[in-house]
Amino acid sequence: xxxxxxxxxxxxxxxxIRRDGRVAIGSDGQVTMNDTIVKxxxxxxxxxxxxxxxxxxxGGVADALTLFEKFEGKLKRYPGNLTRAAVELAKEWRSxxxxxxxxxxxxxxxxxxxxxxxxxxxxxxxxxxxxALGSGGAYALAAARALMAHSDLPAPEMVREALEIAGQIxxxxxxxxxxxxxEGS
Numbered sequence: 052x053x054x055x056x057x058x059x060x061x062x063x064x065x066x067x068i069r070r071d072g073r074v075a076i077g078s079d080g081q082v083t084m085n086d087t088i089v090k091x092x093x094x095x096x097x098x099x100x101x102x103x104x105x106x107x108x109x110g111g112v113a114d115a116l117t118l119f120e121k122f123e124g125k126l127k128r129y130p131g132n133l134t135r136a137a138v139e140l141a142k143e144w145r146s147x148x149x150x151x152x153x154x155x156x157x158x159x160x161x162x163x164x165x166x167x168x169x170x171x172x173x174x175x176x177x178x179x180x181x182x183a184l185g186s187g188g189a190y191a192l193a194a195a196r197a198l199m200a201h202s203d204l205p206a207p208e209m210v211r212e213a214l215e216i217a218g219q220i221x222x223x224x225x226x227x228x229x230x231x232x233x234e235g236s
């Protein structure tokens with residue numbers, strides 16, 4: 052548990068969109084500590100399992116990397132079953148004394164599912180194919196939903212536009228954007 056006044060890392064917007072058979076995930080690059088920008092071009096999204104899974108994180112970097120490692124282990128144990136791997140990670144994350152202290156959120160996607168995975172045990176799949184998390188997540192979500200309803204942009208371009216909009220609003224996000232697309236989508 053953090054005490055009042057301790058340094059705290061913020062600053063992420065991650066958005067994942069699936070549209071017309073394409074799946075893309077992206078993030079801004081800003082990392083802040085309290086009220087100071089400490090990095091502008093952090094990589095917060097990655098591919099897993101030879102490009103078959105997209106993943107992004109919000110929260111502490113070391114915590115997120117630990118969770119990525121654990122999640123990859125679950126994916127290997129339950130190959131081809133993203134949902135089962137995510138549920139198993141959430142169960143372990145919630146019940147393990149060490150993991151329970153990790154402060155991060157994961158967004159993961161494959162060809163069929165996009166999931167938000169949280170340490171409180173949640174595994175949530177959005178109804179509309181748009182998933183957003185992090186400090187600018189609500190802004191990116193609103194932008195992505197508007198773009199889905201009122202544009203014909205493909206998923207990767209829509210991710211970029213939603214992140215650009217969020218980066219102009221959220222003080223913990225920027226417009227140094229990384230976008231990845233699921234292979235073969």
